[in-house]
Amino acid sequence: MQARWLLALAGVLIVGAFVVTRTVDNRYVYFAAYGILQYVLLATAWNILGGYTGYVNFGTGAFFALGAYTSVFLIQAVQAPLVVLIVAGGLVSGLLGFGIGYLTLRLRGVFFSIATLALAVVLETMMVNWEYVGGAKGISIIRPSAGPLFTNYVQLLFVVMAALAMGAVAVAWFIEHSRIGRGFATIRDNEEAAECMGVPTLRLKLLATTVSGCLMGIAGAPFPYYITFVEPVSAFNLSYAVNSLAMPMVGGTTSWVGPIIGAVLLGTLQQLATVTISSELNLLIVGVVLVAFVVLAPEGILGLLRRGTRRTRA
Amino acid sequence: MMRRWPVVGVLIAAAFALSCVGDAGAQATKQPIRIGFGMALTGGLAANGQGALLAMQIWRDDVNKAGGLLGRPVEFTYYDDQTNGSTVPGIYTKLLDVDKVDLVVSGYGTNLIAPAMPIVMERKLLFMGLFGLGNNEKHKYSRYFQIAPNGPNPAGSFSEGFFELAARQNPKPKTTALVGDDAEFPQHALVGAREHAKRLGIQVVYDKTYPPSTVDYTPIVRAIKATNPDIVFVASYPPGSTGMILAAQEVGLEPKMFGGGMVGLHFTSLLTKLGPKLNGIVDYGFWVPEPTMKSPGVEAFLQKYQPAAVKAGVDPLGFYLPPWAYAMMQVLGQAIEATKGLDQQKLAEYIHAKEFDTVVGKVKFGPDGEWLKHRTVAMQFQNIKGNDVEQFRQPGKQVVLWPDEFKSGNLIYPYSAARK
Numbered sequence: 001m002q003a004r005w006l007l008a009l010a011g012v013l014i015v016g017a018f019v020v021t022r023t024v025d026n027r028y029v030y031f032a033a034y035g036i037l038q039y040v041l042l043a044t045a046w047n048i049l050g051g052y053t054g055y056v057n058f059g060t061g062a063f064f065a066l067g068a069y070t071s072v073f074l075i076q077a078v079q080a081p082l083v084v085l086i087v088a089g090g091l092v093s094g095l096l097g098f099g100i101g102y103l104t105l106r107l108r109g110v111f112f113s114i115a116t117l118a119l120a121v122v123l124e125t126m127m128v129n130w131e132y133v134g135g136a137k138g139i140s141i142i143r144p145s146a147g148p149l150f151t152n153y154v155q156l157l158f159v160v161m162a163a164l165a166m167g168a169v170a171v172a173w174f175i176e177h178s179r180i181g182r183g184f185a186t187i188r189d190n191e192e193a194a195e196c197m198g199v200p201t202l203r204l205k206l207l208a209t210t211v212s213g214c215l216m217g218i219a220g221a222p223f224p225y226y227i228t229f230v231e232p233v234s235a236f237n238l239s240y241a242v243n244s245l246a247m248p249m250v251g252g253t254t255s256w257v258g259p260i261i262g263a264v265l266l267g268t269l270q271q272l273a274t275v276t277i278s279s280e281l282n283l284l285i286v287g288v289v290l291v292a293f294v295v296l297a298p299e300g301i302l303g304l305l306r307r308g309t310r311r312t313r314a
Numbered sequence: 315m316m317r318r319w320p321v322v323g324v325l326i327a328a329a330f331a332l333s334c335v336g337d338a339g340a341q342a343t344k345q346p347i348r349i350g351f352g353m354a355l356t357g358g359l360a361a362n363g364q365g366a367l368l369a370m371q372i373w374r375d376d377v378n379k380a381g382g383l384l385g386r387p388v389e390f391t392y393y394d395d396q397t398n399g400s401t402v403p404g405i406y407t408k409l410l411d412v413d414k415v416d417l418v419v420s421g422y423g424t425n426l427i428a429p430a431m432p433i434v435m436e437r438k439l440l441f442m443g444l445f446g447l448g449n450n451e452k453h454k455y456s457r458y459f460q461i462a463p464n465g466p467n468p469a470g471s472f473s474e475g476f477f478e479l480a481a482r483q484n485p486k487p488k489t490t491a492l493v494g495d496d497a498e499f500p501q502h503a504l505v506g507a508r509e510h511a512k513r514l515g516i517q518v519v520y521d522k523t524y525p526p527s528t529v530d531y532t533p534i535v536r537a538i539k540a541t542n543p544d545i546v547f548v549a550s551y552p553p554g555s556t557g558m559i560l561a562a563q564e565v566g567l568e569p570k571m572f573g574g575g576m577v578g579l580h581f582t583s584l585l586t587k588l589g590p591k592l593n594g595i596v597d598y599g600f601w602v603p604e605p606t607m608k609s610p611g612v613e614a615f616l617q618k619y620q621p622a623a624v625k626a627g628v629d630p631l632g633f634y635l636p637p638w639a640y641a642m643m644q645v646l647g648q649a650i651e652a653t654k655g656l657d658q659q660k661l662a663e664y665i666h667a668k669e670f671d672t673v674v675g676k677v678k679f680g681p682d683g684e685w686l687k688h689r690t691v692a693m694q695f696q697n698i699k700g701n702d703v704e705q706f707r708q709p710g711k712q713v714v715l716w717p718d719e720f721k722s723g724n725l726i727y728p729y730s731a732a733r734k
Binding site: 032125128135137142227231233239274 | 358393394396398399400401402403404405407408410411412424425428429431432436449451452453495496497498500501502523525
């Protein structure tokens with residue numbers, strides 16, 4: 001797919017999301033769709049580091065929550081508008097990604113993953129003790145007016161999240177189809193060999209952690225207006241880390257399409273589980289699907305499709 | 315003769331149409347009243363959430379046996395919020411937009427009430443809250459009512475009895491240690507404890523929190539012991555409550571009063587686990603089986619609840635939360651019957667205006683939807699022998715000390731005397 005076609009498609013989808021707000025009155029649709037789109041964004045962000053470069057990040061919750069808490073801080077301090085919250089959330093989490101990338105350069109494999117997990121614990125402890133953003137008690141956020149284009153704020157959040165998710169997919173597509181993406185792939189396949197061949201692995205890893213962190217922070221920035229009560233347990237919830245890892249694994253980690261497939265599939269399943277069979281089956285579903293894919297289809301749905309196509313041609 | 319047939323036909327058709335209308339009318343009036351909510355059935359608050367759900371189901375069955383509300387049966391539509399606030403907005407919009415419930419009430423706890431507030435406010439719905447702390451402080455929403463008897467100053471209500479009792483002792487304690495979890499309720503309770511200590515002229519010599527994930531409490535207790543406080547106020551969730559009690563007894567921390575805002579000590583699991591180790595601890599309480607707290611209907615409710623709870627595998631005594639969940643629904647039910655409808659504004663106005671008779675006693679709400687006057691009591695565990703659950707059904711084990719109107723016994727002071 002060419003870049004202009006992808007951009008055109010993203011534009012059509014965003015406009016489509018806006019048109020939906022004119023025709024569908026059922027607000028549950030927006031809440032459910034927001035949740036799924038948020039996971040499209042998070043899974044895509046995770047995949048840039050975890051899928052393309054092979055560095056597994058267990059700290060998605062930390063980057064997401066940092067975006068959310070940056071918003072809380074700015075809402076408390078200056079009642080900043082949503083656009084500013086998104087930009088600031090992305091910048092702060094991107095900066096954290098850069099810092100983590102720099103500090104953990106010597107760590108590979110499971111040790112890098114443990115470091116990201118520790119990051120979430122450290123950040124959560126900081127937020128628990130920072131009274132200005134609610135501390136352990138949490139903080140209520142009152143939504144501003146939705147403006148003239150939307151009848152309620154949830155519609156606005158839905159369109160914004162749709163645009164952000166499309167933006168993240170576009171970034172992933174660009175990386176995958178550029179020299180940067182090929183550089184990432186060499187790190188994933190064999191970092192030492194890549195280094196010997198002159199691939200600037202250090203710079204590329206920093207770029208991957210920064211872009212991935214930035215997108216996760218962007219996903220978290222509208223969260224305070226979505227939930228209207230931010231407290232550390234929800235913001236740093238383990239489900240963000242588990243889902244953003246599982247979704248690309250299910251969809252396929254080597255392509256920008258994989259996280260979308262995984263997020264739509266698992267996100268929808270979870271939404272359905274919440275309002276039908278209910279309970280913690282949500283995470284059980286993710287766990288079972290993840291194990292099944294790791295064992296039976298390690299390249300995800302995309303891998304299965306590729307295999308199927310090859311067989312048909314043969 | 316033949317001319318009469320059209321007339322007869324019209325009459326038959328009219329009778330049939332009328333009977334259909336009659337049927338439809340009767341069916342419309344018998345349409346169930348559907349009440350929707352999210353509830354913590356899994357996750358951190360599940361043990362209490364399941365008990366609350368059971369109590370609400372008992373209320374529903376009681377009401378339906380008595381002919382329903384406004385002659386209509388009551389039905390529940392509920393979902394598990396997994397003790398995760400981020401699921402709450404989706405659940406309540408689903409309840410309102412897809413399930414089309416008539417009324418919504420909250421799930422259990424502050425963090426799960428808060429995300430539902432903007433949704434109910436946007437639609438101007440009546441919203442009954444189950445054990446939320448200060449959820450309406452910012453919103454000042456006139457259709458929100460909260461059933462826990464925290465009163466207009468929720469943060470202070472948990473510690474008032476503890477410090478008032480301390481101030482009555484002779485000689486009056488001069489110093490206190492304040493310690494608690496880095497979590498929502500304990501942080502609120504500590505704010506109130508600081509206020510009361512200051513008001514009563516008790517010097518704070520230790521004021522620290524610990525992470526909820528703490529496993530070893532002995533360093534915290536040793537640090538408190540080093541400051542030698544006269545009394546120790548602990549604000550904790552169940553793991554912290556257990557950990558602090560065990561660590562205090564291991565280290566030999568024996569202030570003149572110990573306890574205050576320890577959640578979980580009223581749960582059967584902790585009562586039977588800690589047994590005699592609870593003796594002497596002063597804690598807050600909402601309802602305990604003391605003669606001074608008996609209210610009409612509470613025993614009948616517990617007689618239904620306790621066997622059902624054993625079957626369902628939830629808290630078998632059910633003194634802490636279930637009566638309040640039942641009372642919350644009683645308030646709603648009484649308001650529906652009195653206003654003869656489901657008009658949210660009329661219901662809210664009625665609940666503001668009236669006092670309600672419930673299984674937890676008389677309930678009257680103030681302008682912010684909290685109880686007009688707080689009714690949180692201070693109680694002391696006394697004379698507990700062994701770990702048998704049956705003893706906790708009897709009075710004299712969780713003795714109410716404060717306020718005076720509910721007092722059922724005297725404080726054993728100091729703490730060490732109660733432990734003998």
